[in-house]
Amino acid sequence: MNDAAPAPTPAPRRARLRAGKVLDDIEKAGGRLVSVLDGLDTSNDSARMVVAMLAELARSESNNLGTRVGHAKRYLRSKGQWIGGQPPYGLLIDAQTKKLVHDPEHAVYARLIADEALAGTSLVKIARLLNEYEILSPRGGQWNAASIMQLLRSPAFAGLMPETESVETDDGERKYTGRVFPYRDPETLDTVEIGEGIITVGEREQIIRTLESRTFVHAGKRRPKPEGTALLTGLVFCAVPGCGRRMHRVGGSYQCMARRAGNQCIGASALAEAVDQYVTEQFLTKLPALEPDDPLLVAIADRWVHRVDPETFAKRDALTAEIQDEEARLADLEDARYVRGEFSGAAAVERYNRLSERLRGRIEGLRADLYKLPMPSVDVSPMLDGLTLREAWADATNEDRRSRLSLAIDRVEVSKGVRGQRIIPEQRIEIHWARLAETDTAAAPVGSALV
Numbered sequence: 201m202n203d204a205a206p207a208p209t210p211a212p213r214r215a216r217l218r219a220g221k222v223l224d225d226i227e228k229a230g231g232r233l234v235s236v237l238d239g240l241d242t243s244n245d246s247a248r249m250v251v252a253m254l255a256e257l258a259r260s261e262s263n264n265l266g267t268r269v270g271h272a273k274r275y276l277r278s279k280g281q282w283i284g285g286q287p288p289y290g291l292l293i294d295a296q297t298k299k300l301v302h303d304p305e306h307a308v309y310a311r312l313i314a315d316e317a318l319a320g321t322s323l324v325k326i327a328r329l330l331n332e333y334e335i336l337s338p339r340g341g342q343w344n345a346a347s348i349m350q351l352l353r354s355p356a357f358a359g360l361m362p363e364t365e366s367v368e369t370d371d372g373e374r375k376y377t378g379r380v381f382p383y384r385d386p387e388t389l390d391t392v393e394i395g396e397g398i399i400t401v402g403e404r405e406q407i408i409r410t411l412e413s414r415t416f417v418h419a420g421k422r423r424p425k426p427e428g429t430a431l432l433t434g435l436v437f438c439a440v441p442g443c444g445r446r447m448h449r450v451g452g453s454y455q456c457m458a459r460r461a462g463n464q465c466i467g468a469s470a471l472a473e474a475v476d477q478y479v480t481e482q483f484l485t486k487l488p489a490l491e492p493d494d495p496l497l498v499a500i501a502d503r504w505v506h507r508v509d510p511e512t513f514a515k516r517d518a519l520t521a522e523i524q525d526e527e528a529r530l531a532d533l534e535d536a537r538y539v540r541g542e543f544s545g546a547a548a549v550e551r552y553n554r555l556s557e558r559l560r561g562r563i564e565g566l567r568a569d570l571y572k573l574p575m576p577s578v579d580v581s582p583m584l585d586g587l588t589l590r591e592a593w594a595d596a597t598n599e600d601r602r603s604r605l606s607l608a609i610d611r612v613e614v615s616k617g618v619r620g621q622r623i624i625p626e627q628r629i630e631i632h633w634a635r636l637a638e639t640d641t642a643a644a645p646v647g648s649a650l651v
Contacts, residue, residue, distance in 0.1 A: 282394060288357045289338045290398045300395030309335050310398045313348060317407045323348045355382040358404040359397025406514030431476045431602055432612055438468040439613035468616045470623055478625035479612055483605060488586035499634040500607045501580050509576040519570040523563060530559045608634050
């Protein structure tokens with residue numbers, strides 16, 4: 201038995217098969233295709249063959265047109281010129297250079313959107329602010345969170361050449377996914393600037409990180425995370441073996457969401473007031489007892505400094521991610537040269553040497569830029585003073601308290617209790633205190649975030 205996969209059907213034959221199927225469907229419906237201009241009638245077999253050939257010629261011309269358009273777009277991209285379409289809000293296309301320039305009428309509002317996003321303002325609040333002052337969207341209507349999200353994520357908003365992702369379908373055609381990312385020159389592997397941007401590349405990275413931190417992926421799409429009002433929302437989890445799902449406050453108790461959704465979990469549940477009081481007291485008594493070099497205090501300081509100076513860390517993370525990308529490209533290039541044998545001949549080897557040298561130089565430059573960035577610091581001494589800590593806790597809002605707890609606590613697990621019995625926190629509640637991530641340890645010296 202031959203288990204080899206069947207050879208793919210050639211494109212011309214696929215086109216003729218598709219045309220033949222359409223003609224069969226017309227014939228089954230009791231109709232026929234007639235071209236008065238060409239004198240064709242598909243009730244005649246010879247006419248059917250001519251129609252199939254014309255379909256193939258049309259497909260071939262479409263492919264040729266797509267190739268010519270692709271060549272033209274690559275040429276314009278190599279020159280850093282806009283290749284068509286509406287530029288992002290706040291930007292215009294210079295008629296002579298075909299590059300992005302600031303729109304004198306709308307650039308100030310575009311920068312306002314960017315500043316609000318960098319300050320952590322929600323997209324809904326930004327949209328309300330714009331609509332309140334009757335600032336029209338690019339299409340002349342009102343703003344919404346989706347339009348602002350699309351604007352902030354656009355590479356062109358940061359002055360980078362955009363490219364829309366495409367995938368190959370089962371029939372060999374190309375289909376655009378709608379995902380837009382910065383275009384990279386195939387020769388240099390660098391992103392291509394296309395003129396002025398409303399924001400910098402570093403600011404774009406920071407905004408994207410902020411947006412992704414507020415969402416979660418479900419069914420391939422990012423959806424907003426619900427904002428809870430309970431003290432331990434996002435921190436409390438079901439400790440029933442095999443579950444581990446989040447718990448939410450329902451009425452006066454924290455309840456396992458898996459149980460409420462009908463999943464196979466016996467469902468942990470605990471009086472919210474008792475859980476909140478226990479976790480709060482543990483937090484307020486544990487921190488003042490910490491030594492300056494305690495790993496928990498180092499982890500708290502690391503998380504805190506990420507919050508007070510997110511732009512610097514966004515730049516550090518962006519540089520680190522870019523270094524990893526360039527190293528992956530270098531590894532793939534070396535595989536192509538030494539494993540797959542794609543560079544054969546003197547000219548190809550010279551091109552490989554040029555590309556690899558450029559990549560290594562870029563990696564060294566990025567590492568130097570990363571080394572030059574300052575490592576911010578914070579003063580954690582108020583958290584070590586029990587009286588100051590309790591006074592600050594008493595004056596804080598529930599949201600502020602939850603934010604401070606998340607500096608020191610990764611998760612709070614609540615186990616299943618016995619119905620009718622009073623909760624004993626020490627027996628049913630386990631607090632997982634914060635730990636410094638391995639990547640953070642490698643990126644910065646331990647204690648560098650402390651003052």
